[in-house]
Amino acid sequence: MVLTAQARGERSLRAQRMLATRTAGWPYIWPLTRDQVPKAVPALHPVWQSVPPDDLKALDARIADGALRRWAVLTHHTQRALAATKASTPDPDLLQAVADRVDGGRRP
Template sequence: MRTVEREHYLHLKNAQVIPTTGLRATHDNMKDVLQVKGMMCLYGAAGVGKTLSTNASLRELAPGATVRVQFRSRPAPSDIRTLLFEQLHIDGRLPSLAAERDNLLKKALAEQFRAVVLDEAQWMTTECFEYCRHLWDDDKTDIAIIFVGGGDCYRVLRREPMLSSRVFIWQEMKPLTHDEVVTYIPAYHPVWSNAEPDDITFVDTHAAHGNLRAWAKITAHTLIGLIRAETDVPNRDILQWVFSRLGGSYD
């Protein structure tokens, strides 16, 4: 499976990375952050394309130099140490003493430049943020740090003055605008390339609301509907059937 395909929600086959305003801003901001080896916070609601934009940008800007750490629940500094140790492929066993682990991590982070991405950063505690600052502040480490998180990420990081004062760029990722939906969704997936513009607007107004993850889900259901209806182009009947699978009320 291609890298880009894996990065789309539901591993949606044939989905494309589209140059939305948010993605272009992410690319430009990350380019500047990497140049100064600074910190960045990319935040926004679920499903608006934060992780996809981050991956697409760093695939071009820092190939082979990106270290990704993702949290599924509230981490402790020891979790960050362990995940970084694994992602950096440091030889040998993880030392039992935190100080020894830190020395190895700093040594690895000094060998070459790294873009360290901390995904779902809204879960991080004050101790975790302080640990990140400790690594970044070290004279020998050669890193930029990119915090990526949900809508609460901005508020959580702003509560940490020692860290937030060091953030070089704050970027809020927003849903697609109406004009972006009309322009980019036909290029996002072949299923929409021949769809009526009114049908694309209908989908966005009633179900997707500019959310890329919602568009991925709707696209996957639409592909199933097209197979069952033995047709190639979605129509209102198929779209209403898709809506019936999403839950909620869609008039």
């Protein structure tokens, strides 16, 4: 089993004695750099394979900051938006709508 958590969540996990004594390792995964995003994100999920690298970088800058957990949230919302609009691939307008939904409409 793999559990993922940010720093605050990791402290909570470590505080659970039963879990802490049965854990084999506590690896840290560094956030993706902005240059890694166009290479790594399309490998995470097919929905990102048709999105231009600059759009991925912009989405990362606005929402994810290289965090895989945030990319999972973006993937989920993008898939829901694609299903709702019956689109086959995300276009800039759909990505903008997803970003607005995820961050509450704040602009960079």
